[in-house]
Amino acid sequence: MDAKHTYAFYLGCIAPNRYPGVEAAAIKTSKKLGIDLVPLKGASCCPAPGAFGSIDLNVFYAMAARNLVLAEQMKTDIALVCNGCYKSIWEVNHKLKHNDDLRDGVNEVLKEVDMEYKGTINVYHLAELLYDPMIAGVEKIRESVTNPLTGTRIAVHYGCHLIKPKKDREFAHQEMLNTEGPTWMEEMVAALGAEPVEYRYKMLCCGAGGGVRGYDIVHSLDITNEKLLNLKDVGIDALTDICPFCQLQFDRGQIEIQEKFGAVYNLPVLHYSELLGLAQGMSPQELALDLHGISCEPFLQKVL
Amino acid sequence: MAKAKGYPEALETKLRDRALHADDSNPQFTKTVEEISRTIPHMCFQCGTCTSSCPSAPRSSYRIRKFVRRVVLGLENEALTDPDLWLCTTCYSCTDRCPRDIAPTDTIMAMRNLAFKRDIIPINFLKTVQAIYKSGHGVPNNDVNRAARVKLGLTADPPTTHMYPEYIKGIQKIIDHYKLKENADRIIKEAEG
Incomplete structure (x- = not known):
């Protein structure tokens, strides 16, 4: 199918530098759904909203604005695959568009690097584009599946920074403004042939954000552990996410939880793009699933 | 909750003192x-x-x-x-x-x-600043990942500041405008010697 919708693919850090299968899968699977992701040359860290935002919000705004200007220069909207990046890139774009004082402050700094923020582009999470029937939509996802994930039970971790705080968000679809019990991701999981599974306290944070993972790893993992306990109760084959930082926390975090708390879960954790890749017939090798901290083998045996 | 092994010292002190003390x-x-x-x-x-x-x-x-x-x-x-x-x-x-x-x-x-x-800041926040100042990324690429990327048909380095390091200078100028790198280096040096 010809790609009709083109976006500058803002990569962030953890997807390209720790889970490159997410990047590869996002490009390939989107193309099959009519979305063309083109490189955003020279982009940097979003920057990390927890670390940079905590230190000095003005630097945070200016650094995110630089990434936005790169896409403005291409006259192309941004698509990205990480909730943390969404928090920085979408939210700073939104703030600068609506607050002249912030925009003037940022442009004073950007002048030093021959740039000017104009507010001419929009920012989207790939998950919202996939869900949007005007762009791709659940039906189109279902039609693109060649290897249905039949017989597997999959739970969703939405993460925080795509949908929260909802009072600031401006999604095209009301379903995405439900932050207490959303089910739009479950619809996308069901479209792949898998059974979406609900669990207690689904909307709990992964524990990694706000710089807490670096500041107090035990505290951070204790939150992750609570989620893993609730997931264990419902018996699932995999957890899916739409944020590589959440993915890192659940995937590598399970190894750290084993070391620190002695609890073992062996729960495969896959980004929705990776899951979609498998359902569209990509091999585990094409998704570099061997780079995951927790083996995806038990899950793969059920779907391949 | 698991034992608070590895908690920062200040937090341990806080946990011992639960009184809400007054202050101007x-x-x-x-x-x-x-x-x-x-x-x-x-x-x-x-x-x-x-x-x-x-x-x-x-x-x-x-x-x-x-x-x-x-x-x-x-x-x-x-x-x-x-x-x-x-x-x-x-x-x-x-x-x-x-x-x-x-x-x-x-x-x-x-x-x-x-x-x-007031220079009150956990060191890990400042290390992220140092990493971004150096490479543009808070979590930079590494050799294992480069090899994996090539196998996937991706470029060894992503088309970010990693592949186009000429963009890093602009990032450094923005960070320097706020003297952030300078302060990060100083605070880390004072903390770690």
């Missing part, structure tokens, strides 16, 4: 937090919806309601020197549920900005 009030602190956070903590009626929504509250002495109260009362020292300030995961659940339409999460971010002005 600074009304300017309330105004500054409202300016930076662009939210309205003075509207708080202390219902506690924020703390009851907080994932950090059940596993620590961090109470977002208490921090919002400190903002309203101008208890600057008490707020900025409390190590609990850094236990907010910024999940925004409190912001989503606040019946007074306050964004408590953003007041925490504002207080962290003000703490940094």
